[in-house]
Amino acid sequence: MYIVIAGGGIVGRNLIKKLSNEHDLVVIDIDRQVCEQIYSQFGAVSVHGSATKVGVLKDAGIEKADAAVAVMRNDADNLAFTVLANNFDVDKIMVRMRDPEYESAYRSAGASTIGSVMDMMVGKFANDIEEPKVRRLASLGDGKAEISIITIPEESHICGMTVSEITSQDEFPDEVVIAGIYNKEEDELIIPRGHRRIHSGNQVFLVANEEEMHRAAEFMVPS
Numbered sequence: 001m002y003i004v005i006a007g008g009g010i011v012g013r014n015l016i017k018k019l020s021n022e023h024d025l026v027v028i029d030i031d032r033q034v035c036e037q038i039y040s041q042f043g044a045v046s047v048h049g050s051a052t053k054v055g056v057l058k059d060a061g062i063e064k065a066d067a068a069v070a071v072m073r074n075d076a077d078n079l080a081f082t083v084l085a086n087n088f089d090v091d092k093i094m095v096r097m098r099d100p101e102y103e104s105a106y107r108s109a110g111a112s113t114i115g116s117v118m119d120m121m122v123g124k125f126a127n128d129i130e131e132p133k134v135r136r137l138a139s140l141g142d143g144k145a146e147i148s149i150i151t152i153p154e155e156s157h158i159c160g161m162t163v164s165e166i167t168s169q170d171e172f173p174d175e176v177v178i179a180g181i182y183n184k185e186e187d188e189l190i191i192p193r194g195h196r197r198i199h200s201g202n203q204v205f206l207v208a209n210e211e212e213m214h215r216a217a218e219f220m221v222p223s
Helices: 010-019 032-042 054-059 075-087 100-109 117-130 163-167 210-220
Strands: 002-006 024-029 045-048 067-070 092-097 113-116 134-140 145-151 177-183 188-190 203-208
Touching (some): 002 075, 010 024, 010 032, 054 075, 075 092, 100 113, 145 210, 163 177
Parallel strands (some): 002 067, 024 045, 067 092
Antiparallel strands (some): 134 145
């Protein structure tokens, strides 16, 4: 994919690090020194200038971009970039949102994915405080689904039960999917079928919305 990234700060650089081996990246930043550092460190093409200006976007190849990512320092610039990227018919437009009040504006401007810094931080802290037994890996569809890991302790009543036996229990939420089991002793990741048993020490991957995830955690690892 051809990806234009607006902003060469911490988030932008981490994206470059993860994506540069598989995709063609162009980074836009208003700081010339940042552009030079990105090129020397990652070999990614960098364009010096404002990502809110049409001429700079054209220099970055926005007209052929498959995806555009806005990770600049303020929402006003990210919003302007979103409007322009949408004007160039970019299919995927992803933005980092600092202020939640911008959400409706981002959606109206054509953003396909909105990453809220505040929501991610609050969600992470609240999850670690309220559900230390659950480790959240990812949130999908603006929180409509989550992927989390639960480590099964020795005292859990589900130890030795099959996946079918667990999911058939009235207390286990119907909308929760057991998507994987990691056996630490064998260093083995299992995509479970109904007959697969879950043992103490296993790490169980669950997919569910936030409310159902809490219910599943309470059932599998009661307080």
